[in-house]
Amino acid sequence: MARRVTYTTGLVGSDERVAQHPQARREITVDVHDDDATPWGVDAKLRVVGTDVPRVDGPAKATGAAKYTYDIQPQGLCFAGLVTSPHAHAEVQAVDVAAALKIPGVLVARAAGGRQVTFPGSIVAVVCAESEEALDDGLRAVVVTYDVKPPAVTVEDAMADGAAQVDRRAPNVPPEDDPRATMRRGDAQGAWDAAEVKVEGTWRTAIQTHSCLEPHGVVVQVMPDGHATIWASTQATSGFAAGPAMSRALGVPAAKIRVLTEHMGGGFGSKFGALEWDVLAAELARETRRPVRMLLSRRLEHLLGGNRPDSIQQMELGGTKDGRFTVLRGDVLGTAGNAAGGAGSNNVMVYGLPNVAMRQRTVRTHTARAAAFRAPRHPQGAFALEGVIDRFAHAAGLDPLEVRKRNDDHPIRRIQWDLAAERIGWAEARGRGGQRKDGPWRFGVGCAAARWSNAGRGAWRVDLKVHADGHVAVMSGVQDIGTGTRTLMAVLVAEELGIGVDRVDVRVGDTDYPPGPGSGGSTTSPSIGPAAREAALHAREGVAAKLAEAWDVPVADIGWKDGHYEAGGRTASFEEAARLVGTGGLAVSGTRRPNYEGPYGETAGVQMAEVAVDVETGVVRVKRVVAVHDAGRLVDTLTARSQVNGGVLQGISFALHEERRLDRAQGDMVNPTFDTYRILGLADTPQIDVLLTSVVSGFNNAGIMGLGEPATVPTAAAVAGAVYDAIGVQVTELPMTPARVLAALEGA
Amino acid sequence: MTRQEPPFEPAPPRATPADHATRVSRRGLFKGAGAAAVSAALLGARETLAREAAVADEVRTQGPGLVPITLRVNGEERKVQVEPRTTLLSALRLRLDLTGAKPVCERSQCGACTVWLDGQTVYACSVLAVEAEGREVTTVEGLGTPSDMHPVQAAFCAEDALQCGFCTPGMVMACAFAVKQHGKDLTEDQARAAVAGNLCRCGTHPHVLRAALRAAKGE
Ligand code: FES
Ligand code: FES
Numbered sequence: 001m002a003r004r005v006t007y008t009t010g011l012v013g014s015d016e017r018v019a020q021h022p023q024a025r026r027e028i029t030v031d032v033h034d035d036d037a038t039p040w041g042v043d044a045k046l047r048v049v050g051t052d053v054p055r056v057d058g059p060a061k062a063t064g065a066a067k068y069t070y071d072i073q074p075q076g077l078c079f080a081g082l083v084t085s086p087h088a089h090a091e092v093q094a095v096d097v098a099a100a101l102k103i104p105g106v107l108v109a110r111a112a113g114g115r116q117v118t119f120p121g122s123i124v125a126v127v128c129a130e131s132e133e134a135l136d137d138g139l140r141a142v143v144v145t146y147d148v149k150p151p152a153v154t155v156e157d158a159m160a161d162g163a164a165q166v167d168r169r170a171p172n173v174p175p176e177d178d179p180r181a182t183m184r185r186g187d188a189q190g191a192w193d194a195a196e197v198k199v200e201g202t203w204r205t206a207i208q209t210h211s212c213l214e215p216h217g218v219v220v221q222v223m224p225d226g227h228a229t230i231w232a233s234t235q236a237t238s239g240f241a242a243g244p245a246m247s248r249a250l251g252v253p254a255a256k257i258r259v260l261t262e263h264m265g266g267g268f269g270s271k272f273g274a275l276e277w278d279v280l281a282a283e284l285a286r287e288t289r290r291p292v293r294m295l296l297s298r299r300l301e302h303l304l305g306g307n308r309p310d311s312i313q314q315m316e317l318g319g320t321k322d323g324r325f326t327v328l329r330g331d332v333l334g335t336a337g338n339a340a341g342g343a344g345s346n347n348v349m350v351y352g353l354p355n356v357a358m359r360q361r362t363v364r365t366h367t368a369r370a371a372a373f374r375a376p377r378h379p380q381g382a383f384a385l386e387g388v389i390d391r392f393a394h395a396a397g398l399d400p401l402e403v404r405k406r407n408d409d410h411p412i413r414r415i416q417w418d419l420a421a422e423r424i425g426w427a428e429a430r431g432r433g434g435q436r437k438d439g440p441w442r443f444g445v446g447c448a449a450a451r452w453s454n455a456g457r458g459a460w461r462v463d464l465k466v467h468a469d470g471h472v473a474v475m476s477g478v479q480d481i482g483t484g485t486r487t488l489m490a491v492l493v494a495e496e497l498g499i500g501v502d503r504v505d506v507r508v509g510d511t512d513y514p515p516g517p518g519s520g521g522s523t524t525s526p527s528i529g530p531a532a533r534e535a536a537l538h539a540r541e542g543v544a545a546k547l548a549e550a551w552d553v554p555v556a557d558i559g560w561k562d563g564h565y566e567a568g569g570r571t572a573s574f575e576e577a578a579r580l581v582g583t584g585g586l587a588v589s590g591t592r593r594p595n596y597e598g599p600y601g602e603t604a605g606v607q608m609a610e611v612a613v614d615v616e617t618g619v620v621r622v623k624r625v626v627a628v629h630d631a632g633r634l635v636d637t638l639t640a641r642s643q644v645n646g647g648v649l650q651g652i653s654f655a656l657h658e659e660r661r662l663d664r665a666q667g668d669m670v671n672p673t674f675d676t677y678r679i680l681g682l683a684d685t686p687q688i689d690v691l692l693t694s695v696v697s698g699f700n701n702a703g704i705m706g707l708g709e710p711a712t713v714p715t716a717a718a719v720a721g722a723v724y725d726a727i728g729v730q731v732t733e734l735p736m737t738p739a740r741v742l743a744a745l746e747g748a
Numbered sequence: 749m750t751r752q753e754p755p756f757e758p759a760p761p762r763a764t765p766a767d768h769a770t771r772v773s774r775r776g777l778f779k780g781a782g783a784a785a786v787s788a789a790l791l792g793a794r795e796t797l798a799r800e801a802a803v804a805d806e807v808r809t810q811g812p813g814l815v816p817i818t819l820r821v822n823g824e825e826r827k828v829q830v831e832p833r834t835t836l837l838s839a840l841r842l843r844l845d846l847t848g849a850k851p852v853c854e855r856s857q858c859g860a861c862t863v864w865l866d867g868q869t870v871y872a873c874s875v876l877a878v879e880a881e882g883r884e885v886t887t888v889e890g891l892g893t894p895s896d897m898h899p900v901q902a903a904f905c906a907e908d909a910l911q912c913g914f915c916t917p918g919m920v921m922a923c924a925f926a927v928k929q930h931g932k933d934l935t936e937d938q939a940r941a942a943v944a945g946n947l948c949r950c951g952t953h954p955h956v957l958r959a960a961l962r963a964a965k966g967e
Pocket of ligand 2: 213265266482910911912913914915916947948949950951952
């Protein structure tokens with residue numbers, strides 16, 4: 001069932017670099033399933049893969065033709081909304097909906113959610129109305145009476161003596177000696193005692209909300225024939241309505257529920273699964289027998305839509321005088337709201353650290369739960385780790401870049417450090433504590449690393465139909481959340497069939513098609529791409545069989561060369577041969593095969609930032625970022641650059657601006673609007689140089705990996721390093737607001 | 749024990765008034781909004797009110813309740829029924845099914861709802877539908893279609909100035925306005941200023957700038 005294939009993986013192109021870094025290429029032998037496509041090695045001659053291909057759904061998005069969940073407006077649409085608690089900790093005494101029900105146009109107003117309020121934004125009532133205006137009036141008319149109790153709002157509050165307990169069944173913070181909280185490697189105490197250079201410090205990061213521009217929510221319609229359709233702003237159509245909750249709410253078996261996510265306005269990790277309000281919308285659609293729309297308001301999106309937990313990270317790094325790390329010790333606290341896990345930092349993965357002792361504990365508070373956010377735990381971990389490394393380099397009297405290179409043995413990242421340093425002019429750009437200046441401005445550069453392991457998984461199937469006019473339709477339940485999944489599939493199919501990308505119509509985001517992976521963990525591309533390529537191969541083979549009949553030759557004699565069929569001197573393009581499939585077309589499918597044992601299972605990245613710091617006002621401006629990343633083999637370099645830009649800009653925003661602020665006494669968010677919760681805009685956007693290194697990973701037939709998350713991991717850390725270089729003192733708390741920069745300068 | 753009071757009185761039951769006018773009066777607007785507190789605060793300013801009443805008498809009052817108005821959208825006359833408090837954004841989306849302009853903040857903070865009103869960019873979430881009556885409204889759908897794109901829309905595709913695309917219609921309208929204003933001479937700083945009021949969470953900013961400049965140069 002399998003054939004042996006030997007081919008070369010690793011860095012594509014750049015033969016000179018490979019000569020210096022032989023580890024960047026590796027020949028491997030793998031067993032390839034008989035039905036699967038032969039893997040492309042570094043020398044494969046590819047026509048479309050690895051070039052700039054405009055996003056296939058670009059025209060629909062640029063003209064307003066693309067329909068998002070928020071844009072779905074079936075005849076008779078009704079509007080649902082939530083009444084939520086302004087208190088963090090309370091008990092609901094009464095919910096009075098009488099006035100709301102009197103408002104013309106209000107169809108339903110009733111209590112919802114539980115009686116115990118454990119975070120601001122807890123749902124206490126739901127209203128459904130025939131117009132947005134009536135909904136507004138209805139929501140305002142609901143009167144809720146609370147018994148308010150003192151909340152524990154921050155990590156410090158929740159750990160204080162006599163703090164209110166968030167969850168009756170467990171303490172707010174696990175005990176220090178909880179064995180599950182500590183990760184150990186080697187002999188940390190011994191290594192610390194023996195270390196020649198020792199540094200320590202505490203780094204803090206703030207809570208960042210996802211701030212997707214399209215809020216969470218659904219439009220739900222129950223058809224008279226007993227089928228139901230849910231348009232969902234979700235990162236995973238598969239499974240959204242598969243659980244019992246949706247079926248029960250709709251009164252419809254799962255097999256009759258269709259979930260659609262044709263276009264989706266941002267998720268970043270926060271939109272997995274049907275949530276409380278989605279189920280309420282389904283109940284309302286059943287109750288009212290009308291299509292119902294439930295989309296969170298901007299305020300509730302900030303409150304309930306998810307967030308990246310904060311962190312307080314105490315770190316100790318020890319090593320040798322010549323800059324080799326021997327030990328990292330740490331104690332990390334953070335809150336993921338009223339949930340038990342999810343906080344913490346990921347900071348032991350990138351550099352070689354023979355001895356580690358790292359304690360990480362999540363603190364429960366009376367705030368809404370966190371959600372996975374683009375590289376969960378990584379940006380905050382990188383901020384503290386790279387920060388303590390910068391401090392180490394300073395103490396050892398070494399260049400921070402040199403120290404990193406000495407402790408990094410990733411074969412691709414070793415090349416990336418040099419690429420980034422050359423591009424930003426590291427040696428000249430270093431400010432070394434204010435030597436480069438202009439008036440009150442001080443300039444500096446910083447650097448940081450990223451890693452990700454994301455070879456993808458699953459046995460997903462992609463369906464493909466060949467039409468006689470040479471066009472093909474490609475179908476999967478997978479959703480494109482703006483990452484370019486449609487385009488990636490179209491490029492792989494076009495490559496395999498020797499046709500233009502414009503001949504490929506990719507239909508996704510529909511559970512009527514074979515289930516696809518959820519968009520998380522930067523695994524979508526490697527999970528679905530190889531199946532699309534295999535489906536295209538089967539189409540090519542199916543059409544070859546028709547051609548063999550037409551040419552009257554054995555099918556084995558039909559060759560495929562340079563995008564053409566050939567046999568006995570005759571040639572035909574795929575488009576020409578496709579005519580033979582007739583009006584019925586040809587339907588095939590491809591399967592995502594298990595991963596091979598590829599050598600490049602960890603993608604690599606390096607970012608360097610150049611900043612200007614005004615030492616009079618404390619303002620930090622990022623002038624330039626150089627971002628070098630691989631994503632396995634790159635399929636579309638244009639959309640890949642967009643992904644990196646996005647990661648970098650979210651990272652700068654995290655570094656300089658974003659902070660969820662809570663009312664310390666009440667727990668409510670005091671900045672749930674875009675003028676008070678600032679996300680980075682065009683005025684703050686620096687020059688970003690994206691350098692892509694394409695690496696055949698060896699894990700699947702196309703050698704691809706993912707890119708969404710690693711691109712945001714090192715940015716804040718690199719910016720912080722640059723600030724340190726510019727002003728000679730470290731700012732150890734994010735966001736690096738002017739006040740914090742000035743405080744650091746004063747403390748110096 | 750605390751009680752969460754409703755911040756406003758519920759709106760009075762709305763009926764369809766027989767008469768309407770082409771221009772809304774501010775008095776009618778407040779009535780329609782049902783904002784008793786706002787009206788009460790204004791009662792002190794008798795003189796202003798008297799002056800406004802005089803104006804209002806000339807233009808007649810609209811609302812409360814649904815009022816029929818005619819909007820000129822993308823060159824076509826469209827008749828719709830709206831409440832005086834209904835925003836232009838809501839009217840375009842829910843009454844006319846023009847869903848290009850997006851509701852994101854609904855408070856003039858993000859630019860996702862940007863359309864042109866008499867050729868100028870406005871936040872459609874912060875303009876009342878009745879205020880737009882008799883004026884020329886242009887939405888992203890009116891700029892071009894997938895098979896016949898405006899140069900700015902085509903440049904957005906070529907430069908990949910869109911990811912999830914939710915901010916894109918607003919970005920396109922803001923950039924197209926800048927290109928219309930400055931033509932070939934559009935500078936990077938002017939392009940930055942033109943979209944400074946538009947938020948994007950996916951991080952398209954560098955590509956948006958390139959797209960605006962590319963479209964201006966007619967490439
Ligand atoms: S929705 Fe109008 S500016 Fe944000
Ligand atoms: S493209 Fe997603 S918000 Fe701009």
